[in-house]
Amino acid sequence: MITFEGVTKRYPDGTVAVDTLDLEIPAGRITVLVGPSGCGKTTSLRMINRMVDATEGVVAVDGKNVREIDPPTLRRGIGYVIQQAGLFPHRTIVDNIATVPFLLGWDKKKARARSHELMERVGLDPKLAKRYPAQLSGGQQQRVGVARALAADPPIMLMDEPFSAVDPIVRASLQDEFLRLQNDLEKTIVFVTHDIDEAIKLGHKIAVFQVGGKLAQYATPEEILDAPADDFVRDFLGGERGIKRLRFFQELDAEEAAEQATEQAAEQRAAADRPEAGSTAAER
Amino acid sequence: MNAILNALEWFGRSEQWSGVDGIPNRLLEHLWYSLLAFALTVLIALPLGLLLGHVRQGRLAAVSGFVVTSSANAARALPTLGLLILAVILTSAGDLVPILIPLVVLAVPPVLVNAYAGVQQVEPGLRDAAEGMGMTAPQVILRLELPVALPLVLLGLRTAAIQIVSTATLAAYVGLGGFGRYIVDGYARQEYDRMAGGAILVAVLAVVIQLVFTALRRFVVSPGTRLQYAGS
Amino acid sequence: MYAALAIGDGEPLIRWDWIARNWDDDILESLKEHLILSFTPILLGFLIALPLGIACARWRRFYPPVLAVTSVLYALPAIALFVVLVAFTGLTYTTVIIPLTLYTLSVLVPSVVDGLGSVPDHVRKSATAMGFGETRRMVQVELPIAVPVVMAGLRVATVSNISLVSVGAMIGIGGLGELFTDGLRRDFPTPLVVGIVLIIALAFVSDMVLLLIQRLLTPWERTRGASKREKEVLATGGAA
Numbered sequence: 209m210i211t212f213e214g215v216t217k218r219y220p221d222g223t224v225a226v227d228t229l230d231l232e233i234p235a236g237r238i239t240v241l242v243g244p245s246g247c248g249k250t251t252s253l254r255m256i257n258r259m260v261d262a263t264e265g266v267v268a269v270d271g272k273n274v275r276e277i278d279p280p281t282l283r284r285g286i287g288y289v290i291q292q293a294g295l296f297p298h299r300t301i302v303d304n305i306a307t308v309p310f311l312l313g314w315d316k317k318k319a320r321a322r323s324h325e326l327m328e329r330v331g332l333d334p335k336l337a338k339r340y341p342a343q344l345s346g347g348q349q350q351r352v353g354v355a356r357a358l359a360a361d362p363p364i365m366l367m368d369e370p371f372s373a374v375d376p377i378v379r380a381s382l383q384d385e386f387l388r389l390q391n392d393l394e395k396t397i398v399f400v401t402h403d404i405d406e407a408i409k410l411g412h413k414i415a416v417f418q419v420g421g422k423l424a425q426y427a428t429p430e431e432i433l434d435a436p437a438d439d440f441v442r443d444f445l446g447g448e449r450g451i452k453r454l455r456f457f458q459e460l461d462a463e464e465a466a467e468q469a470t471e472q473a474a475e476q477r478a479a480a481d482r483p484e485a486g487s488t489a490a491e492r
Numbered sequence: 493m494n495a496i497l498n499a500l501e502w503f504g505r506s507e508q509w510s511g512v513d514g515i516p517n518r519l520l521e522h523l524w525y526s527l528l529a530f531a532l533t534v535l536i537a538l539p540l541g542l543l544l545g546h547v548r549q550g551r552l553a554a555v556s557g558f559v560v561t562s563s564a565n566a567a568r569a570l571p572t573l574g575l576l577i578l579a580v581i582l583t584s585a586g587d588l589v590p591i592l593i594p595l596v597v598l599a600v601p602p603v604l605v606n607a608y609a610g611v612q613q614v615e616p617g618l619r620d621a622a623e624g625m626g627m628t629a630p631q632v633i634l635r636l637e638l639p640v641a642l643p644l645v646l647l648g649l650r651t652a653a654i655q656i657v658s659t660a661t662l663a664a665y666v667g668l669g670g671f672g673r674y675i676v677d678g679y680a681r682q683e684y685d686r687m688a689g690g691a692i693l694v695a696v697l698a699v700v701i702q703l704v705f706t707a708l709r710r711f712v713v714s715p716g717t718r719l720q721y722a723g724s
Numbered sequence: 725m726y727a728a729l730a731i732g733d734g735e736p737l738i739r740w741d742w743i744a745r746n747w748d749d750d751i752l753e754s755l756k757e758h759l760i761l762s763f764t765p766i767l768l769g770f771l772i773a774l775p776l777g778i779a780c781a782r783w784r785r786f787y788p789p790v791l792a793v794t795s796v797l798y799a800l801p802a803i804a805l806f807v808v809l810v811a812f813t814g815l816t817y818t819t820v821i822i823p824l825t826l827y828t829l830s831v832l833v834p835s836v837v838d839g840l841g842s843v844p845d846h847v848r849k850s851a852t853a854m855g856f857g858e859t860r861r862m863v864q865v866e867l868p869i870a871v872p873v874v875m876a877g878l879r880v881a882t883v884s885n886i887s888l889v890s891v892g893a894m895i896g897i898g899g900l901g902e903l904f905t906d907g908l909r910r911d912f913p914t915p916l917v918v919g920i921v922l923i924i925a926l927a928f929v930s931d932m933v934l935l936l937i938q939r940l941l942t943p944w945e946r947t948r949g950a951s952k953r954e955k956e957v958l959a960t961g962g963a964a
Contacts, residue, residue, distance in 0.1 A: 257624060259620070259623060259624055279623075279626070280626040280627065280628050281626065282626070283623070283624055283625060283626030284625065284626035285626075288621065288624035288625055290617060290620060290621055290624070291617070292617050293621075294615075294617040294618050294620060294621030294622075294624075295621075296618065296621075296622075296636060296639075296640075296716075297618075297640060297714075297716045297717050297719075298639040298640055298642075298713075298714035298716045298717045299714070299716060300716070307625055308625050308626065311625065311626055311627065311631070340714070340715060340716030340719055341716060342716060342719040343719065356625075366624075494811075495811030495812075496808070496811060561955070561958065564958070565883065565931070565958065566924075568880065568883045568884045568887060568927070569883050569886065569887050569923065569924050569927035569928065569931075570887060570920075570924065571887045571890040571900075571901065571904070571919065571920055571923045571924075572887070572891070573890050573891055573893060573894070573898075573901055573904050574890060574901070574903075574904040574916050574919050574920040574923070575920065577904050577905075577907060577908045577916055578907075578913060578916045578917070578920065580908070581907070581908070581911060581912075581913050581916065582737075582913065609955070609956065654798075654799050657801070658801030658802070658803070658804075659801075661801060661803050661804075662803070662891075662894070665894060665908070666908070672803075675803065675807055675894065676894070679894070679895065684810070684811060687807045687810070688807060688808055688811065690804075690807070691803065691804035691805070691806075691807035691808050692804070692808070694801050694803070694804045695800050695801060695804040695805075695808075698799045698800060698801055698804075699796055699799055699800070701799070702795065702796065702799040
């Protein structure tokens with residue numbers, strides 16, 4: 209569990225990026241931080257692995273104040289995925305994925321074996337292992353980014369707009385596979401996006417931020433769709449709240465059905481979902 | 493054309509290939525000054541350039557960008573021959589020090605500025621990813637920034653090496669050895685074949701160094717980095 | 725002042741009276757020679773590099789061999805070229821001007837090609853779509869956009885040439901560089917200091933003038949800082 213207690217981030221020039229934030233992020237679930245740009249969602253995420261240090265308040269992981277852990281040690285235990293993947297251009301795909309195991313001093317062979325295993329897990333062709341990032345498509349690079357974050361099997365993953373640099377169709381399939389992966393792994397995931405549809409699709413809980421670093425609402429997708437806390441949240445959900453609700457509950461039903469079905473059936477569903485998700489994304 | 497043929501004939505004479513004034517000895521002298529100056533340059537400029545490039549925030553970052561870039565420009569304006577002679581007249585510290593001063597002063601800026609620019613150009617996203625995965629500052633510099641900046645770092649080293657080898661020719665002008673000896677002595681004795689022979693040797697050496705760095709680039713720069721350069 | 729500048733054996737670093745005595749004849753004469761020797765190659769180099777660079781940008785296939793030649797030219801030590809040329813052109817200005825022209829070319833040709841390469845593709849396409857012919861598009865659209873990178877190359881070449889001319893003093897034609905050989909012969913630092921200071925000043929002033937010309941040529945760039953490519957040329961000498 210990750211907790212924010214009265215956390216404020218104020219920059220030397222006086223701007224407040226995050227304003228007295230209180231938040232409890234449950235273990236083993238996906239929590240999405242969503243909001244317009246400049247709302248402090250990324251800053252909040254980055255305070256968890258101390259890429260940014262809070263000015264006031266306490267960020268704690270499993271009850272331990274992160275300020276008491278030195279940053280490299282803390283970060284090696286937390287997966288980190290960013291927009292554009294941030295893959296090292298001079299390293300092959302296997303070695304990119306093995307970055308954190310190498311840092312932790314794993315044996316080279318063991319680290320590479322782990323990379324190969326993860327490539328398969330995130331749906332990457334093993335033939336890509338010896339390629340370089342520049343030879344991969346945007347979607348493939350993002351998968352490598354996810355695999356790299358998973359390499360040392362950290363209990364927590366921080367994901368900062370990981371799918372926003374790819375086109376809507378690829379994004380939808382990445383989201384689907386990400387959900388499938390999370391079903392097996394049950395990591396504690398903090399996911400930042402500016403896209404409310406993505407938040408609703410992925411989040412067990414959603415924290416809606418508004419400009420000035422204030423938390424507007426923190427609830428499940430159902431609650432947010434049913435009862436937006438205020439006008440800001442209602443506006444942010446957009447005019448098609450009804451449609452979003454409908455789609456959300458449909459997908460929920462479909463998910464339940466899929467859980468009972470065989471894996472093969474689940475894959476068919478994912479394939480059938482793709483065009484639909486693609487077209488809704490294009491509507492926006 | 494005759495003059496050049498005479499110079500080529502000069503290479504053929506057996507006395508050119510042995511003794512103090514023979515080509516092997518002059519080559520060793522030339523390489524010795526050059527290597528010494530190059531080693532000093534790299535020791536000073538490379539770590540400094542990487543470090544200054546690594547610092548992206550705060551007052552130091554603002555100042556270093558300006559200082560590093562203007563040093564490159566200023567170094568081009570420095571007349572080495574003048575600097576060399578001045579160093580000879582002003583110092584009494586042995587033979588080598590006066591020649592090393594201008595060589596190093598001339599060669600530090602290109603190494604410094606290219607290392608600095610190379611590291612500065614590393615995408616912020618890469619830095620962010622590296623730090624977010626738990627790399628310490630030295631790890632970020634050595635495992636990410638240096639390899640990604642390598643094409644530019646090598647360009648700086650090449651520029652410095654060529655400048656050093658060219659300028660080491662001037663050492664003869666203040667009484668030291670190296671290929672410049674042939675040029676200075678030839679000029680004094682009005683022996684054109686000797687002068688031209690020396691000039692050809694210096695030119696060949698510079699071109700060889702250019703080729704060595706081109707080959708080096710193939711070997712030490714990751715194919716992934718080269719791909720990225722080709723793509724952008 | 726005098727004491728502070730004195731060196732080991734009591735000889736001052738600068739003897740102002742020597743400067744006063746020699747200003748009109750030696751120093752100004754050398755300065756004039758220096759200007760001719762450094763700016764003639766710049767002008768010639770520019771006149772050759774512009775069409776050559778344009779040709780290389782248009783027919784990309786020519787560029788790699790041209791680049792190979794210019795990078796070898798860049799590596800050749802000036803003194804070596806001076807000495808070899810003496811056999812053909814004697815102890816004349818031409819002997820210094822030819823190598824420096826080649827050096828200017830080696831810096832400017834890549835700058836012109838890179839400058840034209842910095843023209844965004846959408847700009848080129850929209851110009852074509854509006855009906856610009858190839859020549860008109862080159863003159864009115866592409867060259868103006870290439871100006872900052874080309875000027876960066878020109879500044880590098882100019883500053884380098886001004887300092888390189890002095891090497892010619894080793895064969896007796898070196899503008900202000902002759903003050904250096906004079907100083908060495910007489911073991912006398914004043915001419916050295918004068919020569920170094922004047923060369924640096926000349927380089928600095930020329931650089932500023934070129935920067936000013938660039939500003940005048942590209943009023944639309946004034947609000948923007950130097951582009952990445954422009955900075956790269958200035959930093960690396962454009963010898964990529």
